Amino acid sequence: MPGRSVKNQRKPRADALRNRDRLLAAAKAVFSAGGPDASLEVVARRADVGIGTLYRHFPTREALYEAVYRHEVEQLGELAEQLKGEASPVEALRLWLRSNVEFVATKKGMSAALALAAQANSELMAFSYDRLTKAVGALLDRAVAAGEIRGDVGPEDLLRALIGMCYLHDQPGWQASVVRLLDVFVDGLRVRGDAGSRPGKAST
Numbered sequence: 001m002p003g004r005s006v007k008n009q010r011k012p013r014a015d016a017l018r019n020r021d022r023l024l025a026a027a028k029a030v031f032s033a034g035g036p037d038a039s040l041e042v043v044a045r046r047a048d049v050g051i052g053t054l055y056r057h058f059p060t061r062e063a064l065y066e067a068v069y070r071h072e073v074e075q076l077g078e079l080a081e082q083l084k085g086e087a088s089p090v091e092a093l094r095l096w097l098r099s100n101v102e103f104v105a106t107k108k109g110m111s112a113a114l115a116l117a118a119q120a121n122s123e124l125m126a127f128s129y130d131r132l133t134k135a136v137g138a139l140l141d142r143a144v145a146a147g148e149i150r151g152d153v154g155p156e157d158l159l160r161a162l163i164g165m166c167y168l169h170d171q172p173g174w175q176a177s178v179v180r181l182l183d184v185f186v187d188g189l190r191v192r193g194d195a196g197s198r199p200g201k202a203s204t
Helices: 002-033 040-047 051-057 061-086 089-109 111-120 122-145 157-170 174-191
Strands: none
Touching: 002 040, 002 051, 002 089, 002 122, 002 174, 040 051, 040 061, 061 089, 089 122, 089 157, 089 174, 122 157, 157 174
């Protein structure tokens, strides 16, 4: 009987966690797409839960937006740690910056309400800035130490460049354009042994 009681107590918590994860994934997809269909009802349907379940986890639209935002920032922090062990320094940096394009797309889709949440909770912006700066800083330091990326740029420079590229592009398909520009940007930061040579110039 005690074992059954514990089981009965744990199952709702596990179900609640699964529902919360499904809601966050659905909200990310819906908000990234933006447009008139970016409603809480659509989020609930996509997560295959009732609207009441959504409101039990996230009582306001702003609460859902903030949860999605925090979740995305945490995932980007974890991705940076993962890439340090799985990719070369330059490719790790490139892949992390590319992943941020999807994050910014989600952020764009909830910009108005997120701005309200940020005004009410300055800790949210401080948290995201600190987490993202540390994540890209670790990848940048690794690439600079390997002699593959120039050392006169900082993590703040990379984040500013990334945000600038994302918010200057707002037409359909903008993500693909930004990813292409990021590749050009990262290649421009690389240290090359033949940096002094020019196309068409004969080597001596």
